[in-house]
Amino acid sequence: MSEPSIPRASAYGWLVWFLGAAFFAYGFAHRVAPSVMFDYLMRDFAVGAGILGNLAACYLYAYGIMQIPIGILLDRLGPRLLLAVAAVVCAAGSFLFAAADTLTAAYVGRLLVGAGAGAGFIATLMLANQWLPPERFATVSGLTMTIAMIGAVAGQAPLGAVIDVLGWRTAHDVAGVLGLAFAAAIWFVVRRPTPPRVRSEATPERPFGRALASVVRSPQIWLVAYGCAALSTPILAFAILWGVPFLVQVYGLPRAVAGLGTSLFLVGLAISAPILGHWSDRLRRRKPIIVAAPLVLTAMWCIVLFVPAVPVPVLFALFLVGGFASGATPITYAMARDLSSPDLRGTTTGFVNLFPLAGGAIMQPAIGALLDWQWDGRLEDGVRVFTASDYAFAFLPFPIIAALTTLAMAAVRETYGRPPVTV
Numbered sequence: 001m002s003e004p005s006i007p008r009a010s011a012y013g014w015l016v017w018f019l020g021a022a023f024f025a026y027g028f029a030h031r032v033a034p035s036v037m038f039d040y041l042m043r044d045f046a047v048g049a050g051i052l053g054n055l056a057a058c059y060l061y062a063y064g065i066m067q068i069p070i071g072i073l074l075d076r077l078g079p080r081l082l083l084a085v086a087a088v089v090c091a092a093g094s095f096l097f098a099a100a101d102t103l104t105a106a107y108v109g110r111l112l113v114g115a116g117a118g119a120g121f122i123a124t125l126m127l128a129n130q131w132l133p134p135e136r137f138a139t140v141s142g143l144t145m146t147i148a149m150i151g152a153v154a155g156q157a158p159l160g161a162v163i164d165v166l167g168w169r170t171a172h173d174v175a176g177v178l179g180l181a182f183a184a185a186i187w188f189v190v191r192r193p194t195p196p197r198v199r200s201e202a203t204p205e206r207p208f209g210r211a212l213a214s215v216v217r218s219p220q221i222w223l224v225a226y227g228c229a230a231l232s233t234p235i236l237a238f239a240i241l242w243g244v245p246f247l248v249q250v251y252g253l254p255r256a257v258a259g260l261g262t263s264l265f266l267v268g269l270a271i272s273a274p275i276l277g278h279w280s281d282r283l284r285r286r287k288p289i290i291v292a293a294p295l296v297l298t299a300m301w302c303i304v305l306f307v308p309a310v311p312v313p314v315l316f317a318l319f320l321v322g323g324f325a326s327g328a329t330p331i332t333y334a335m336a337r338d339l340s341s342p343d344l345r346g347t348t349t350g351f352v353n354l355f356p357l358a359g360g361a362i363m364q365p366a367i368g369a370l371l372d373w374q375w376d377g378r379l380e381d382g383v384r385v386f387t388a389s390d391y392a393f394a395f396l397p398f399p400i401i402a403a404l405t406t407l408a409m410a411a412v413r414e415t416y417g418r419p420p421v422t423v
Contacts, residue, residue, distance in 0.1 A: 016127050019182075023083060027120045029155030030094070032155040034052065035242075036155070037160070045103050064357035068350045070350055071348070079127050090112070090113050090182075091180045092116075092176070094175040095109075095176040098169045098172035098173045099169070122350050126345070138278070138330065139281050141333050143277070146271075149269050152263075156244070156260075160256060218339060221352065226355060230294060231405065236359065237364050238265070247261050251315075264316050264323060268326070269323040276328050287412060289328050290409045291410055297326070335415055367395070370393060374387075
């Protein structure tokens with residue numbers, strides 16, 4: 001006997017979406033964790049900034065590589081099995097990272113965590129598409145990002161305080177147990193929506209290669225993917241990794257205060273993402289927001305990098321504004337959905353989501369390499385010390401990327417929140 005049909009936007013539908021969003025937040029906490037233990041990792045593994053950047057970016061390498069395969073599998077298998085397996089993989093990576101006594105083992109642990117977390121966002125969007133009203137998709141995408149930012153904030157100042165007391169290894173053991181708990185909750189709560197998704201004759205299930213080719217052939221989806229990556233770069237490269245050492249070394253702030261400061265980027269995004277998504281859904285307009293957001297980011301970075309001696313309260317206010325502008329990122333996923341046919345939404349979302357991860361995976365170690373290049377050889381307690389000019393040079397790509405994004409987003413056509421029948 002089939003299960004009774006559950007209407008969209010029911011309490012159960014919101015619970016299913018929330019489980020996926022909470023797992024995405026758990027993965028985001030893992031993503032940002034290196035920013036509050038950079039000195040511990042440098043000391044324990046005897047590495048410089050470039051190697052630390054690569055260790056942090058291992059998460060993004062695995063996460064990014066998994067996006068298209070996970071998107072294709074989601075279109076065929078659905079999110080329940082993939083999310084449960086992904087949570088187990090995250091748990092295994094956490095345990096391995098906690099026990100790592102070599103840099104190689106730490107790399108493998110971060111790779112496993114990133115591979116498992118790779119299912120979080122796109123599977124949650126598929127749960128939203130299955131269980132919640134389609135006209136709220138941009139709003140729910142923004143809410144998903146808000147919950148993720150709560151996880152990211154928890155992975156900074158609060159996690160930093162925990163690590164100072166328990167150590168980074170014990171903290172990762174606890175994260176492994178939490179990953180297993182997510183796997184059990186997802187497996188026993190999430191079920192297939194009834195009635196099952198019906199395919200029309202116009203949208204039969206396509207082979208893997210043909211499904212991906214249909215997405216890749218769209219120039220508009222490429223532009224949206226670039227915009228998604230560019231709007232996410234400050235979060236992935238600055239707020240998640242290099243913002244804390246920047247504030248500690250340049251402004252002399254304690255680690256907890258520095259973590260709080262960079263968390264304002266995440267707080268701004270958490271506040272703005274559902275608001276901007278709601279505006280986009282209500283107005284049925286995507287472009288005005290995604291064109292204006294990178295303009296704001298360009299101005300913010302120019303002030304941070306080129307105005308000397310910015311007072312700390314003003315600097316933190318700028319981070320909040322930058323996070324608010326970055327809250328336009330979920331709208332790019334709504335545009336990707338608008339531009340894709342119903343049977344390719346997982347594939348399209350996975351393709352688009354690959355770009356911000358690739359951008360972060362490139363920028364995190366690239367900034368570390370630029371810092372090492374500028375380094376004058378000074379050490380304090382075995383940790384490399386970088387100057388304000390070193391950081392300004394390393395962060396110069398941020399305003400350049402933001403300015404170029406405005407031009408790219410202006411070339412995207414307005415979708416009006418109405419998905420087409422085919423790609």
